[in-house]
Amino acid sequence: MKTLLLVVAAAVSIAACGNREEIAEGKRSYQGKPDSQPWNNEPLAAEYRGGKWTKGDRASWETDIKARQLTQHEYKRIDQ
Amino acid sequence: MARMKFLCDAERCIECNGCVTACKQENEVPWGVNRRRVVTINDGIVGAEKSISVACMHCSDAPCMAVCPVDCFYRTDDGVVLHDKDLCIGCGYCFYACPFGAPQFPQAGAFGLRGKMDKCTFCAGGPEKDQSEAEFKKYGRNRLSEGKLPACAEMCSTKALLGGDGDVIADIYRDRVVRRGKGSEVWGWGTAYGPGKPGPTPPQQQPARKS
Numbered sequence: 001m002k003t004l005l006l007v008v009a010a011a012v013s014i015a016a017c018g019n020r021e022e023i024a025e026g027k028r029s030y031q032g033k034p035d036s037q038p039w040n041n042e043p044l045a046a047e048y049r050g051g052k053w054t055k056g057d058r059a060s061w062e063t064d065i066k067a068r069q070l071t072q073h074e075y076k077r078i079d080q
Numbered sequence: 081m082a083r084m085k086f087l088c089d090a091e092r093c094i095e096c097n098g099c100v101t102a103c104k105q106e107n108e109v110p111w112g113v114n115r116r117r118v119v120t121i122n123d124g125i126v127g128a129e130k131s132i133s134v135a136c137m138h139c140s141d142a143p144c145m146a147v148c149p150v151d152c153f154y155r156t157d158d159g160v161v162l163h164d165k166d167l168c169i170g171c172g173y174c175f176y177a178c179p180f181g182a183p184q185f186p187q188a189g190a191f192g193l194r195g196k197m198d199k200c201t202f203c204a205g206g207p208e209k210d211q212s213e214a215e216f217k218k219y220g221r222n223r224l225s226e227g228k229l230p231a232c233a234e235m236c237s238t239k240a241l242l243g244g245d246g247d248v249i250a251d252i253y254r255d256r257v258v259r260r261g262k263g264s265e266v267w268g269w270g271t272a273y274g275p276g277k278p279g280p281t282p283p284q285q286q287p288a289r290k291s
Contacts, residue, residue, distance in 0.1 A: 030154035032164025033207040037157065038225040041210050052227055058157075062082050064227050069244035072233065073252040075259070 083159040084202050085246040085273060086233070087253055088132045090121065091263035092240035095131035102235035103135070106203065107220025113184040115200040116232050121267065130267075133232065133241045135200040136161065136182035137272035144174035144183065158224070159246075160202040165218050170194040179271050202243070203230040246273065 039061035043052045053060035071077055095118050103109065103116045116135035122128040138161045145153040145161065152167035153174075174197060175183040188195030205222030208215035215222055223230065233243030242249040257264045 028151050030164075031151040032154065032167045035154070035156065035162065035205075035207040036210050036225075038204065038210070038222070041225040044226040044228075061227070065082065065224070065229070066245060066248060068227065068229055069248045070252075072229075072239055072242050072244070072249070073255065074239060075255060 081157070082245040083247075084138060084204075084244065085159070085249060085269075086135065086137055086202075086230075087242045087249045087266055087269065088134070089240045089242070089253065089256065089263070090130035090132050090265070090267055091260070092238045093118070093131040093133060094238055094240070095120070096237060098235050098237055099133045099232035099241050102231040103200070106223075106231035107201075108216075109198070109220065110186050113186050113198050115182075115184065115198065132267050133236075134180055134182075134268070135232070136178075136202075137180055137268055138200075138202055139272045140274055143177040143179070147173045147177040149173060154207075156204060158204070160204045160224075162201055162204060162206050162219075163197065163199070164207050165196045165198075168196040170196050172197075180268065200230075203228070 037058070039053065039058045040056055042055050043064075052064045097118050100114065100116050100118060104114075107115065109115055116133060118131055118133050121130050121132060138159060140159075142153065142155070142161045144163075145155070148163075149171060150167050150169055152164045153161060154163070155161050170185060170188070172183075172185065172194060175181070175185070182199045183197045184199060185194040185197055187193065201219050203221055203223035205211075205215045205225065206219030208218060210222050210225045221231070228234065230243045233241045236242075242252060253266065
């Protein structure tokens with residue numbers, strides 16, 4: 001009985017000495033909070049300006065943001 | 081699928097610091113932290129001196145993500161590299177790894193104690209509820225969720241700084257290079273996004289002849 005208790009005590013006392021599971025390089029992953037997607041929001045001031053994309057629809061958001069990006073192209077902007 | 085990138089046209093940047101000011105104002109960036117700054121390249125070399133606007137480039141294979149000991153970095157579906165400030169321990173490894181010097185650390189106490197890392201978010205906020213006060217306080221404005229582009233790029237008066245989907249802004253830049261016939265080098269793109277495919281060769285300019 002005494003031997004058994006000693007073995008259990010020894011096992012408990014060294015339990016915290018184990019190594020953490022190591023993660024191979026390249027397989028590490030983000031440990032923080034999840035983030036939401038920009039297309040899961042209502043377009044800004046939709047009630048005044050009209051919805052430019054549909055909430056939750058990534059394709060429509062991308063179409064809208066691409067149109068905005070093209071305004072940086074002054075040659076095309078002038079031609080419009 | 082959009083893959084957000086920045087591109088700075090050194091032929092056009094006039095070092096007005098409008099992008100720096102726009103970023104500071106839009107995101108209410110604290111004193112001592114500069115998410116974006118304008119630097120001079122080829123300083124002192126007559127004829128080759130240019131200015132460019134530099135911030136986090138949201139690299140394809142971001143070294144900051146690789147070295148972070150607490151894995152607080154993530155990449156959004158649009159390719160924007162963001163981080164969770166609740167997890168950041170302010171160790172500064174990302175600063176040493178970043179080839180652009182993008183990570184910034186506000187002073188958090190005496191003896192130069194570093195606070196949590198702060199950097200450009202491509203005006204995409206962070207891991208908090210979109211457009212919430214918490215998101216704004218920690219990460220700044222989330223313009224992408226409003227259907228807008230980063231304030232720095234939209235504010236640029238000469239359109240030297242372009243922000244948006246890599247394909248779209250590369251097309252804009254290609255058009256410019258072909259029209260003006262020079263300045264096809266894009267500073268930092270190879271470092272941030274890999275070598276990729278070479279762009280078109282601009283038409284050769286005829287050297288001016290003295291008559």
